[in-house]
Structures are given as structure tokens and as C-alpha cells.
Amino acid sequence: MTTQNAQTPAAASTSQGSHHWVLTLELPGRAAMTQSGTYTPPAGTTRYDAYQALRRYVAADHPEMSRANVMFFTLEPNQL
Template sequence: MSSPQTTTAAAQGSHHWVLTLELPGRSAMTQYGTYTPPAGTTRYDAFQAIRQHLTADHPEMARANTMFFALEPNQL
């Protein structure tokens, strides 16, 4: 088994997120990544920023339902 490649936490972002959007009966997508929110950012603010980022790349998902959202510190 090979070792996973690593990058520094600073290069990755302070938080890891997963977001699943669904257009019922048509399509769904799950995306993930890292994010470093500005000081004073709430969880809601982070959710909105991430969702807007995704729907900018996938405008067809702008009216999709959020099926899952996780935002956790990016450390073990």
C-alpha cells in the first residue's frame, strides 16, 4: 500500500467541508474541499460562501436542495 501524499495544513485550509446538493429526480452532486474562513465568520456564513462557490461552477444546481453539509477543523 502506498502512502497518501500530504501537503501542509496551511496550504490546505483550516477547515474541511463536504456538501451534497440534489435536484430531486434529476441530479445530485457531492463536492469537498478545504476552506479558511475570515475571522468572525459563522458556520452559516461559511455554508453560504461554499455553496455560492459551488453553484458558480455549476449554475444548474443553484436551486438544488442541500442534502448534506459538514464543516470540521482540518486536523486529526
């Protein structure tokens, strides 16, 4: 059975970013959160640049987490 919204794996991957990321932040004794998503870094971006951009992205939606400790961060190519 197919649906109107069905996508082939190739079509689905092109609509996502080139990398998948996961970031877990913690305010000790107060709060913790994990966010994830896909991201296509500009040419020449380092892993550190991507990390900083993603922290800013998360903090923009959750300002209380802007000074949180990073408990986990991963950035991997979005392919299997």
C-alpha cells in the same frame, strides 16, 4: 524513499485551509452531486456564513445546482 514533492504533515496542513467541508446537493429526480475541499473563513465568520459562501462557490461552477436541495453539509476543523 523521499521525493522532491514530499511534505511533512505540518507543511501539508499549512498549504490547506483551516477547515474541511463536504456539500451534497440534489435536484430531485434529475441530478445529485457532492463536492468537498478546504476553506479558511475570515475572522468572525459564522457557520451559516461559511455555508452560504460554500453554496455560492459550488453554484458558480454548477449554476444548475444553485436551487438544489442540500442533502448533506459538514464543516470541520482540518486537523486530526
